[in-house]
Amino acid sequence: MKIVVQKFGGTSVATEELRQQAIKRIKEAREEGYHVVVVVSAMGRKGAPYATDTLLSLTESIEPNLPGREKDILMACGEIISGVVMTAQMLRSGMEAIFLTGWQSGILTSDHFGEARILSIKPDKIFDELKKGKIVIVAGFQGSNEEKEITTLGRGGSDTTAVALGAAMKAELVDIFTDVAGVMTADPRLVKGAKFLDKLTYQEVCQLAQEGAKIIHPRAVDMAMQRQLTLRIRSTTSPAAGTLITDKEKDNIFAPQQRLITGIAHRSQITQIKLDISQLSKPSEIELKVFKAMAEAGISVDFINVSPRIIIFTVDDTVAPKAIEILKSKNLHPDVISHCAKVAVVGMNMMGVPGVMARVVEALTRNQITILQSADSYTTIWCLIEEKNLTKAANALHQQFCLD
Amino acid sequence: MKIVVQKFGGTSVATEELRQQAIKRIKEAREEGYHVVVVVSAMGRKGAPYATDTLLSLTESIEPNLPGREKDILMACGEIISGVVMTAQMLRSGMEAIFLTGWQSGILTSDHFGEARILSIKPDKIFDELKKGKIVIVAGFQGSNEEKEITTLGRGGSDTTAVALGAAMKAELVDIFTDVAGVMTADPRLVKGAKFLDKLTYQEVCQLAQEGAKIIHPRAVDMAMQRQLTLRIRSTTSPAAGTLITDKEKDNIFAPQQRLITGIAHRSQITQIKLDISQLSKPSEIELKVFKAMAEAGISVDFINVSPRIIIFTVDDTVAPKAIEILKSKNLHPDVISHCAKVAVVGMNMMGVPGVMARVVEALTRNQITILQSADSYTTIWCLIEEKNLTKAANALHQQFCLD
Numbered sequence: 001m002k003i004v005v006q007k008f009g010g011t012s013v014a015t016e017e018l019r020q021q022a023i024k025r026i027k028e029a030r031e032e033g034y035h036v037v038v039v040v041s042a043m044g045r046k047g048a049p050y051a052t053d054t055l056l057s058l059t060e061s062i063e064p065n066l067p068g069r070e071k072d073i074l075m076a077c078g079e080i081i082s083g084v085v086m087t088a089q090m091l092r093s094g095m096e097a098i099f100l101t102g103w104q105s106g107i108l109t110s111d112h113f114g115e116a117r118i119l120s121i122k123p124d125k126i127f128d129e130l131k132k133g134k135i136v137i138v139a140g141f142q143g144s145n146e147e148k149e150i151t152t153l154g155r156g157g158s159d160t161t162a163v164a165l166g167a168a169m170k171a172e173l174v175d176i177f178t179d180v181a182g183v184m185t186a187d188p189r190l191v192k193g194a195k196f197l198d199k200l201t202y203q204e205v206c207q208l209a210q211e212g213a214k215i216i217h218p219r220a221v222d223m224a225m226q227r228q229l230t231l232r233i234r235s236t237t238s239p240a241a242g243t244l245i246t247d248k249e250k251d252n253i254f255a256p257q258q259r260l261i262t263g264i265a266h267r268s269q270i271t272q273i274k275l276d277i278s279q280l281s282k283p284s285e286i287e288l289k290v291f292k293a294m295a296e297a298g299i300s301v302d303f304i305n306v307s308p309r310i311i312i313f314t315v316d317d318t319v320a321p322k323a324i325e326i327l328k329s330k331n332l333h334p335d336v337i338s339h340c341a342k343v344a345v346v347g348m349n350m351m352g353v354p355g356v357m358a359r360v361v362e363a364l365t366r367n368q369i370t371i372l373q374s375a376d377s378y379t380t381i382w383c384l385i386e387e388k389n390l391t392k393a394a395n396a397l398h399q400q401f402c403l404d
Numbered sequence: 405m406k407i408v409v410q411k412f413g414g415t416s417v418a419t420e421e422l423r424q425q426a427i428k429r430i431k432e433a434r435e436e437g438y439h440v441v442v443v444v445s446a447m448g449r450k451g452a453p454y455a456t457d458t459l460l461s462l463t464e465s466i467e468p469n470l471p472g473r474e475k476d477i478l479m480a481c482g483e484i485i486s487g488v489v490m491t492a493q494m495l496r497s498g499m500e501a502i503f504l505t506g507w508q509s510g511i512l513t514s515d516h517f518g519e520a521r522i523l524s525i526k527p528d529k530i531f532d533e534l535k536k537g538k539i540v541i542v543a544g545f546q547g548s549n550e551e552k553e554i555t556t557l558g559r560g561g562s563d564t565t566a567v568a569l570g571a572a573m574k575a576e577l578v579d580i581f582t583d584v585a586g587v588m589t590a591d592p593r594l595v596k597g598a599k600f601l602d603k604l605t606y607q608e609v610c611q612l613a614q615e616g617a618k619i620i621h622p623r624a625v626d627m628a629m630q631r632q633l634t635l636r637i638r639s640t641t642s643p644a645a646g647t648l649i650t651d652k653e654k655d656n657i658f659a660p661q662q663r664l665i666t667g668i669a670h671r672s673q674i675t676q677i678k679l680d681i682s683q684l685s686k687p688s689e690i691e692l693k694v695f696k697a698m699a700e701a702g703i704s705v706d707f708i709n710v711s712p713r714i715i716i717f718t719v720d721d722t723v724a725p726k727a728i729e730i731l732k733s734k735n736l737h738p739d740v741i742s743h744c745a746k747v748a749v750v751g752m753n754m755m756g757v758p759g760v761m762a763r764v765v766e767a768l769t770r771n772q773i774t775i776l777q778s779a780d781s782y783t784t785i786w787c788l789i790e791e792k793n794l795t796k797a798a799n800a801l802h803q804q805f806c807l808d
Contacts, residue, residue, distance in 0.1 A: 016466065049453050050462075058454075058485065059492035062420065066492050070503050074488040077481040081462065084478040088463035088470050099474050104552070148508070 001130065003171040004034040007041075007140065007162035010051060012177050012236040013082050014044040019089045021237045025177065026090070026135060028239055034172070035130040037165055039140045040086050041158040042078030052078045052141075068113025072142075072152045076102070079139035079158070087137050097135040100125060102142030102161070103150065109143040115154035118143060118161075121168035138165065156217030163220045167227040174224065174231050175242075176216050181235035182243035183208065183215055185403040186264040190394040193404035197262065199244045204262045205233075207346040207380050221245070260356070261347035261401040264394050268341040268387050270302075271320035272372055273334045275327070278309040286332070287311060293326050303342070303373055303384060312373060314340065314384065340372060341390040345381045345397055357381055363400035369393050405534065407575040408438040411445075411544065411566035414455060416581050416640040417486050418448040423493045425641045429581065430494070430539060432643055438576070439534040441569055443544045444490050445562040446482030456482045456545075472517025476546075476556045480506070483543035483562070491541050501539040504529060506546030506554075506565070513547040513555045520555035522547060522564065525572035542569065560621030567624045571631040578628065578635050579646075580620050585639035586647035587612065587619055589807040590668040594798040597808035601666065603648045608666040609637075611750040611784050625649070664760070665751035665805040668798050672745040672791050674706075675724035676776055677738045679731070682713040690736070691715060697730050707746070707777060707788060716777060718744065718788065744776060745791040749801055750784050761785055767804035773797050 006029060008022050029036050044051045055074050059066050066074075083099045090097040106122035129136045140158025145151050153160050159176060166174040181196060183205060188194040200208075202225035206218045215233055224231050225247065234242030275290065277283040287306055294301050299319050305312040315323050317338055327334050350356045357374075360381050364371055369392060373384040385393050398404060410433060412426050426442075433440050448455045459478050463470050470478075487503045494501040510526035533540045544562025547555050557564050563580060570578040585600060587609060592598040604612075606629035610622045619637055628635050629651070638646030679694065681687040691710055698705050703723050709716040719727050721742055731738050754760045761778075764785050768775055773796060777788040789797050802808060 055485065058489050062489065063492040063496040066488075066495065070488050070491050073484060073503060073505065077484055080477060080481055081459065084470075084474050085462050085466065087474050088467040091470065092467040099477060101477065101554075150505075 001127075002034050003037065003130070003166075003169050004029050004173045004175060005037045005039060005162045005166040005169070005171045006175040006177065007039040007158055008086070008177045008236060009158070009179075010041040010044055010048075010082070011179055013040050013086050014048065016089070018236060019086060020093075022086070022177065023090060023093050023095070025175070025234070025236065025239070026095070029175075030135075036135050037126060037130070037169065037171070038086065038135060038137045039158055039162040039165065040079060040082045040137060041140050043082040043085065050078055050081045069149060072113045072116075073150045075152050076139070076142045076150050079141050083137050083139045090135060090137070095135055096133055097137060098129050099137045099139075100129075101139050103144035103148070105136075105138045105165070107143030107161070107164070109145055109151045109153065111145045111147075111149075111151070112154075113149075113151055116143060116145065116151035118153065118164045121164055123165065123169050126165075126169065156219035159217045159220035160223065163223045163227075163229060163231070166229050167223065171229065174229060176231060176233050177236045178215070178233065179235065179237075180233075181238050181240050182233050184263065186394050186398050187266065190266065190391045191264065191398045192395075193398060195403065197243050198241075199246065200262060201247050201348050202245060203379055204346060204348050205231075205243075205245050207344070208263055208265050259347065260349050260353060261345055261403065263346055263403065264397050265344045265346055266341055266390060266394060268390060269317040270314045270340040270342055270384065270387075271317050271323075271336060271338040272303075272312065272314050272340050272384060273320070273323060273327070273336055275311040275332055275334050276309065277311060283308060289330060290327065290332070293330065294323060297322060297326055299323050303375060303382070305373060305375070314342075314373075337372060337386075339387045340384050341387040341393075343383050343385060343390065343393045343397065345401065346379060347401075348379055350379065350381075359400055360397065363396040364393055367392050367396045369396070405531075406438055407441065407534070407570075407573050408433050408577045408579060409441045409443060409566050409570040409573070409575045410579040410581065411443040411562055412490070412581045412640060413562070413583075414445040414448055414452075414486070415583055417444050417490050418452065420493070422640060423490060424497075426490070426581065427494060427497050427499070429579070429638070429640065429643070430499070433579075434499075434539075440539050441530060441534070441573065441575070442490065442539060442541045443562055443566040443569065444483060444486045444541060445544050447486040447489065454482055454485045473553060476517045476520075477554045479556050480543070480546045480554050483545050487541050487543045494539060494541070499539055500537055501541060502533050503541045503543075504533075505543050507548035507552070509542045509569070511547030511565070511568070513549055513557065515549045515551075515553075515555070516558075517553075517555055519558035520547060520549065522557065522568045525568055527569065527573050530569075530573065560623035563621045563624035564627065567627045567631075567633060567635070570633050571627065575633065578633055580635060580637050581640045582619070582637065583639065583641075584637075585642050585644050586637050588667065590798050590802050591670065594670070594795045595668065595802045596799075597802060599807065601647050602645075603650065604666060605651050605752050606649060607783055608750060608752050609635075609647075609649050611748070612667055612669050663751065664753050664757060665749055665807065667750055667807065668801050669748045669750055670745055670794060670798060672794060673721040674718045674744040674746055674788065674791075675721050675727075675740060675742040676707075676716065676718050676744050676788060677724070677727060677731070677740055679715040679736055679738050680713065681715060687712060693734060694731065694736070697734065698727060701726060701730055703727050707779060707786070709777060709779070718746075718777075741776060741790075743791045744788050745794040745797075746786055746788055747794065747797045747801065748784050748786045749805065751805075752783055754783065754785075763804055764801065767800040768797055771796050771800045773800070
């Protein structure tokens with residue numbers, strides 16, 4: 001059975017016009033001979049009446065500590081409502097379609113309400129309906145545990161549902177539809193010359209996503225990579241092929257890629273915190289104390305750089321005042337630079353290639369941009385800069401690595 | 405286990421203030437030593453964002469013929485959202501509570517989507533949670549069939565859930581909370597002297613409900629009667645005992661009731677249609693033709709009075725033009741009186757008491773009210789009158805039977 005799983009995000013199902021576009025994409029897949037499984041998110045963005053956050057807000061003002069079990073039941077309604085509306089639209093357009101909740105689709109999860117992991121999928125009911133010639137619409141982001149309690153999947157939600165279903169059903173492809181026509185070399189709002197990428201590896205897209213490019217959830221990519229399931233990032237409003245995500249160049253199915261750098265990602269609203277510990281006794285105890293205090297306060301720290309003389313890390317601008325207060329309460333006096341941005345150069349092929357960092361430094365210094373801090377892995381080089389320099393930095397790096 | 409099932413309608417859970425009142429009622433029951441099962445309807449009346457009709461309207465404009473299966477899944481979200489909000493409110497007020505969907509409560513139904521009947525209830529999960537000392541909140545109006553498809557119960561919805569749960573769990577009482585403090589002898593908007601009734605039999609309340617008094621669904625009453633389950637109609641905003649519905653006077657638990665008539669019910673916006681068939685050949689064939697044509701057009705007929713010379717029946721004002729058109733298309737020429745009302749005198753004790761009809765006629769004619777048509781069963785006498793006479797008629801009958 002030739003199967004494609006097509007996932008439509010919240011904005012793709014929010015209006016009748018967009019749902020019509022989504023149906024065009026589904027019809028195209030049918031014409032290409034695919035059996036189609038459609039996965040939907042809750043309708044609309046933040047604030048829409050049936051969006052996840054709006055449903056949660058119904059109880060948040062009453063009881064902020066609602067148990068995860070009840071929260072999940074409430075949230076699950078978002079994708080159910082969205083899925084039934086999408087089913088109505090498909091029936092209207094003359095297609096045979098049936099809607100299934102997560103648990104009706106055979107999605108068994110762990111017990112972690114709000115953050116459940118998919119343990120197994122028994123897609124018997126989906127197969128039955130596909131064999132009858134129907135399009136099957138599945139509510140994303142949800143399943144049930146062994147006790148038949150409704151659960152939600154947390155981070156990556158509907159993307160994870162789509163990929164897990166694709167793997168369980170041995171789908172040929174999983175299409176992730178969004179409001180852009182694929183993955184770009186950089187944010188086009190920052191870099192005019194940003195281009196769409198035809199193809200990416202799982203690691204590349206994962207890095208780009210982790211560095212702030214809102215494409216697909218890394219957890220879903222990771223699952224696709226493990227199962228060697230081909231993903232496509234596509235636009236709901238265009239029949240274009242979008243960006244293919246696969247490792248299959250190894251198998252020579254696709255031509256090998258020669259590019260050194262895949263793209264430039266960025267994240268802003270970051271505060272750098274620097275602690276000079278050279279004058280203090282037992283610096284390692286201080287390190288422990290600092291990071292423990294941050295963890296206890298629920299503050300995520302990033303870009304950590306520890307040396308015998310100095311501790312450097314970053315936090316989001318929004319939690320910076322809290323972090324500083326905690327440090328001062330421990331009699332530590334940090335140097336703080338707020339309104340910073342992280343710019344990341346991402347590429348699988350930079351591994352073992354000398355001089356990449358040198359080219360990064362060259363591009364930034366040539367433009368009088370100070371690098372406040374840097375870090376690198378074998379696929380990514382990050383630089384912390386002042387936020388006011390972000391556009392200039394992204395463009396300089398984009399040109400430096402010939403992505404235009 | 406001493407159990408009470410407390411059902412709160414859509415308006416009783418629509419605002420925080422009303423939910424607080426509902427919680428007062430639940431706490432009172434706990435203080436009386438009851439284990440409490442709470443059944444909720446969808447939040448708010450027609451038009452509220454999470455009310456049943458609003459959820460349905462999301463698909464109605466897209467595809468008016470949505471399959472019953474998908475409609476039921478969509479509608480079920482209304483009671484789920486309402487139930488979780490109510491649970492949040494209870495937790496907030498310091499009570500231990502858990503929410504269960506219809507199927508999690510073990511409610512097994514027939515396959516008739518939109519009109520499913522409860523086949524059995526396995527309330528194991530509810531008992532487990534009650535034993536832990538929790539209040540159990542159950543989504544009304546829903547269950548699932550043997551194939552684990554979500555179903556809704558149609559007419560009587562949450563009332564039926566409450567009574568069926570009460571029966572399955574051998575509850576001592578089922579409280580039906582509404583926005584009035586019990587059942588009245590007549591509609592207080594029509595009859596100034598209308599009073600609350602302390603106690604009614606199932607048949608009486610059933611008759612009153614069927615004749616337009618919007619108290620509790622007759623289907624739920626019928627089920628309570630079969631199981632001899634005591635109901636109470638109460639107000640969410642008051643600790644008053646409300647109206648008790650039981651047949652138990654037989655057992656001398658309650659004092660026997662002496663009243664002849666329980667109350668006056670009414671329904672308006674009715675059109676009377678009269679067909680003179682005395683000049684036509686084969687009148688019985690015409691009868692068949694008329695009622696078959698009405699049935700095929702989905703028009704409910706009522707107050708049917710057939711004789712060799714004349715056919716009389718009533719329909720709602722709203723469908724009257726369609727009914728008349730159908731008759732004319734069959735070359736029949738009805739006499740029509742629109743804007744009529746039906747006034748009903750209801751009472752279990754009128755059985756075998758002579759002269760009740762005479763007293764009805766006396767009360768109406770004394771007030772110059774023409775009886776257009778009448779009918780009677782052993783518990784009810786109906787009169788069709790012009791709608792403009794309704795208030796006068798209701799008051800006259802209320803006085804005539806000393807209900808003031």
